[in-house]
Amino acid sequence: MLLAVTTVAVAQNKSTNNPQQLPINLKADSGEYDANAGIATYTGNVVVTQGEMNLKGDKIVIRLQEGKIHSIESWGKPTTFHYVPAKEPPIDGSGQYMKYTVPTSTVEIDKNAHVKQDKNETRADHITYDLKREHVTGRGVNMTFQPKTK
Template sequence: MKLYKLTTLLCLCLSAPSWALSTDTEQPIYIDSDNQELDIQKNIVTFTGNVILRQGSIDIRADKVVVTRPGGNEGQETIDAYGNPATFHQLMDDGKPIDGAAKKMRYETAIEFLKMTDEAILIQDGSEIQGKVISYKIDEQKLVAESGEKKRVTTILQPNQMNQKKK
């Protein structure tokens, strides 16, 4: 699985100079849950109940995680995480954390696309982006945050980050 791309792209969303711990992608993926269900014919694995996914410093927590591999093709996985909210945490090479949350996170490995839906938020170094939907196209390094009904996208930039970017 290419789950490591999920967290790498989240790092890019908030701060291009910060990168995920370079050793994370070299680590095995551990998934703990209360229950696991495998549908071999459909190539779907569903983890439910206090799901914790770890790979190096990457930590994803959700009520449910569904990993789908259409046609059994490696590199074509879709990873869906659901929670109230589903959360993730990762350390950057500079030691600073990046955190995010949404009620639903969907990552499509084949097209390198992440979509966080319902009360989505990304936080790094005190700065944050909030919206109904946050989408990120990894290979193009393009982030789109969308508002919900009667709400607006909110971005909070901390002065220390803005001053560092001017240097």
């Protein structure tokens, strides 16, 4: 089952110049893969890693489209992600639910959503973070931005 998802992830690796095209690796206590539906479900200490991005949760569901990973959904108390963009401080996020959509490189966070980068942070009911554009949007938002020091 893990082999099936890992094989798909490696097949997606067309160019390591783009971090979003690196293989997606996964570890979990247990899992189930339905090849007909294109859905893999993993539970217990689940960790998904792609390049400089990782996602951790109690339960993670991976959806495939046309043999490629399309989205990764995570539930936890909390579920967390960590991402290191090029030439920027690391970004950490948490919430009760997250969805990472591979083709668009976006992370959606719901229920006690929190994203922090350096001294700047966003808390909201819902946060969408575009990893390619490094762009955050939220609903029910409380943001803190610190001035850059020289």
